[in-house]
Amino acid sequence: MTASQPSSSAEDVPRRRTAKLLSSAQLGELTSAWEKLPYKPKATPLRGPETGLVMVRGRIGGGGAPFNLGEATVTRATILLESGTAGHSHALGTDKSKAKLAAIFDALWQEEETRSFVEEEILKPIERRVTAEDRRQAEETAATRVDFFTMVRGDD
Amino acid sequence: MSMNAKALSGGFAQPVFDAQAVFRLLMDGMSRPGTHQTVGTEIGQPSPLGEAAGAIALALCDADTPVWLQSSFAKSAVADWIAFHTGAAATQDKSEAKFAFKQAGAGLCSFDLFSLGTQEYPDRSTTIIIEVAAIGEGRSLVLSGPGIKDSATIKVTGLPEYFEEIWRGNRALFPRGVDVILTAGRTLVCLPRTTTIA
């Protein structure tokens, strides 16, 4: 790969979903799954967990040339399992414990034996929570939509 | 495609202190051109990158400094290693690069295509790190200029004869021009653009 032009292909889709769900995880969801894990793998930190900034860009007019809107805090971690699988995590905010656990679960998701555990105990519950929250938000917002109606004119 | 473990391993064990130590070496080296500086920490860099060159990358490169790598690094994990540990993106465009990593053995050419800075901002030029076969033995180069009392002699193996010609061209652009750091394994020697090679 070239660092400047990452390719995004169909094979990345499941991994992207995993990364997205892990980034929206709450620390409690990860720690309770960790406690349920029958065998706790040994994970060596390769980088982090560390907090830094990402410059968030917008586009002029919404769809034009990019401009720098401002920065956001991001915490990331990379770990290596004894099996040689590396796991990464990146998420907004400053939660280092979450970053470390998310990186471990990213690695466990890549391994055949533990993938279904990660899927059932972490990814699906997070997905359900996020979907429910989004649904509630959308319904509450929809209730404030204006239904215009025209007053009947008294012409006759 | 994700990176392999070779690219992910290594790096500074203590990012803050190690980066400060390497920065100090470079500051001393730049202010006293020709002096040998030795990098002390293990960084687990992938071959063919040398320890000193790798440490320079870890200390100086970041997401704001595009890095250009000579094609001789292409088949190695060097680009991925630098990208992962520093956040610096690789660039094919020499004029965009803030840092360039070369191997003298793979051939050198004029620095003209790299960023040479502007009259207003001469500091915006590329810093070129050149790995040579050995420092402290081989052909003598006599240096003079700011930071050098009278003159200093360095011995270098693996730097082609025409390097002096390239360097004269670089000197002629002053205050614009590139700065060079020669590296061989753990050793580095700085050649800021103010230095003249006799």
Added chain:
Amino acid sequence: MYVAVKGGEAAINAAHRLLADRRRGERSLPSVTIDQIVEQLALAVDRVMAEASLYDRALAALAVRQSRGDLIEAIFLLRAYRTTLPRFGTSVPVDTARMAIERRISATYKDLPGGQVLGPTFDYTHRLLDPSLLRQDDVEEPARKEPLPGTMTRVSDILAGEGLIEEDGSLPDDRPAGDLTREPMEFPMGRDLRLQALARGDEGFLLALGYSTQRGFGRNHPFVGEIRIGEVEVEMEVPELGFAVSLGRIQVTECQMVNQFKGSAKAPPQFTRGYGLVFGQSERKAMSMSLVDRALRAEELGEDVTAPAQDEEFVISHADNVQATGFVEHLKLPHYVDFQAELALVRKMRSDIEAAKSEVAGAEANSAEQ
């Protein structure tokens, strides 16, 4: 002459201790928590994030608490904090068309796809102080309704169909964005750098400038094409994975101002646009930003530059409240030596004038005697 003065240390320590005490306030009252500030003073937190140019609700709330609610002080604290962090990279530009909408209104189209969605707005409240908030009453759950399917089209995309409105600016889509936190500012600057400066600019300053354009100082006939507030996904290309990974979602406010434009030597009659994008829920700021963005495009669109809001160097150089407060507030620092020098100078000028006066008076008296 330089005079080093010591002796303030004990007073400074005592002042800091007193500050900590006053910040805590009456001890019998519970201390306000960060979560309470995030949840209940959310718009203050949003303003701090926007003007500090750092999106992090918990840190912004901490800054609000530390500054005793002085928001410019809080912004200063957060700006100082951000300088201690490394930058990992730059996000993929956020896509506001795919925003999870919490509010979306248009003043130009009554019936637009997706409708007018009011969200949690102060508009239509009567601005009467509500005594029921003196008590900690239970608050009703929000009403709910079946949402409309699909994403809400941006109003600018609806108007674009007719060709009567300009597109998203004249800069190419793949142009690298300038960054004023990395490069020194130079004037004239690109619209990208201007928008970055406005996005972190002081809300009060931009509000006043936007207002000035409405009152005739650089009038540009604005309509709110659309305001939308909601969450957008932030993604970043990560070299170790080789694809853009989601980092999470942030709330932003976007304003598309549409301006009638009678045409100039540079552009035909059409609707032009001003753009505002701000962290958090900050509608007033986004609207002001879009008015000022449009005003600052005067030269690009071939209009006469006559008003303060159209003067790029004036607006951008004075929009940052951390810079402004630094320079204004530095005046209270010791200027003892400067002032002594000025005092000596004024004394000398005064005595010179008096000497000259008495010389003239003396000469007049002499000539009268003769």
